[in-house]
Amino acid sequence: MTTVAFWVLAVLAVASGVMVLRFDSMARATFSLLTALLCVGGELIVLGLDYLGIVTVLMMTIEMAIMAVFMIMFMMNPAGLMPMTMVHNKRGAAVICALSFVLLLVGILLAPWPRRSGRPPADPTMDLGMSLMGPQMLTMMTLGMALFATIVATVVLSTRRGRYDRFGDDLRAARPEDPVRGGVGR
C-alpha cells in the first residue's frame, strides 16, 4: 500500500513537473507545478512526516495561488492563445539539465549510504525538528525576527506615500488623506 502510494505520487509529481515546461499557458503551467508540489507533500506524508507533508500542501497551495497572480501579471501572453514556452535557451538548458541529472545519478549510485540502525522514531517530525534546529532554536528565532523586520522595513522604504503625505507636513491632520477611502478610522 505504502509502496504503491509512493510510486503513484512519484510518477505523478515527475509527470506534472514535466508538463510545467510543456504547457503553453501560464495558468496551466502554474497549476501543473502546484500538482507536482502537492504530490511531494503526499510523499512526505507517506514517509511518516505527516505534519511536514500537510504544511507543504497548505503553504504550496497558497503560494502558487498568489504566484499565479504575479506570473500572469508579468506575462505578455498568459493565456496561451499564442504559442508560448516556459523554456528559454533550449540547447543550453538541455545540456545543463542532462549534466545535473547525470551528476545526481552518479552521486546516488556511488554515495556510501549508511545502513539503518535501530527503529524509526515514534514521531519523525519531532526528531527531524530537533536535529535540524534543536540546539539552534534561539538562532532560528532571531533569524525569523530579523527576516520579518527586513520585510517590514523594505515595504516601508518602498512605499510611495509616507506619513507626511497622509497627515500633512506638520503631521497635524486629524484624518489621514488616503487614495482609498474607508477602512479603519475613516
Place this chain on the structure above:
Amino acid sequence: MVESAPLWAVFVLPLALALVASAAATVDVRSTGAGREVLRLLVKQRRIMRAADVPLVRLGTTLLPVAAILAAVVLPFGFRSVSDLPDGIVWFNAMEALAWAAVWLTGWGPNSTLSLVGGYRFLAQGLAYELPHMLAITTAALGAESLRVGAVVDAQAGLWFAVWMPAAFGIYLLSALAMAFWGPFDQPVGADAAGGAAVELSGVDRLLFLGGRWLLLVVAAAFAVPLFLGGGHGPLLPGWAWTALKTGAVLGLLLWLRRRMPTVRMERYVELAWVILTPLAVAQALVVAVVVLGR
C-alpha cells in the same frame, strides 16, 4: 477521546454534508428549496465561452466541493470523526486553502473578464482573512496543546474555548464567512461583477461550484464547534445531538448575518485585518500561551 468512525462513514460523510447544506439553503431562501434548483441545473446544458480553458474550469468547479469534503474528514460528529489525524487542524487549514486555487481557476478558465475579476477578488479576500484565521485556529490548538481535533474537544470538557478566547472565536466566525465567500464577504461572486467568479458557469458546473460553496459554509460553521464550542460536550443530551445543535446554531447565525450585513469592500477589510484583527489574534494567542504555561 474522539474515536475513528467505521469505514462506511467515509461514504456517509459527503451525503450528510450535502443534506445539511441543502437544508440550510432551503431555510435561507424560504421558498421552494434547493431541490428544484439542483434538478434544474442538472438537466441544463453547459455553456462554454469561446477560447475557454475547459479543463481548468472543470478542475476549479470540481475542486471546491472536494476541498470542503476533505476538510470535513477531521470533523468530529459527537465523539467520532472519519479520521482523527494527529495534525487535524493543519489538515483542515490546508484543505480549505485548496478553495483558493478552485475559485481562482473557476474565475480564470472561462475567458471572461467578470469571472476573472471574481477570481482575483477571492485571492485578495483570502490574503485578508487567512492570517487572522490561522492565528485563531492556532490559538485553539495552543489551548489544548495539540493539533489533534479530538484533543481540542477533550480540553473543553470543563470550559468552552469560546468563553476564554472570545477574540479568536470571533475572528474564526468572520473567517468562516470569508472562506465560503458568503454574506458580507461575497464580493468574489458579487452582483456588481454580474456574479463574479460564477458568472459564466451553467448546468452541472454551476451546481458543483455553488453547491461546493454551501458545503464550505457548512464545514466552516461545523468546525467552530470542536474548535471553540466544546464539540459534543454538554449535559443530558448525547454527544451527536450537542454537535448537531451547536452546528445548527452557528450556521443559523451565519445565515442571519448575511441578511443583516452589506457586502464589505475588500480593500477596507484588508486594512481592518492588518491593523486590528491580526494584532488582536496575536494578543489572544499570547494570553492563551501564558495561561497554558502557568498550568
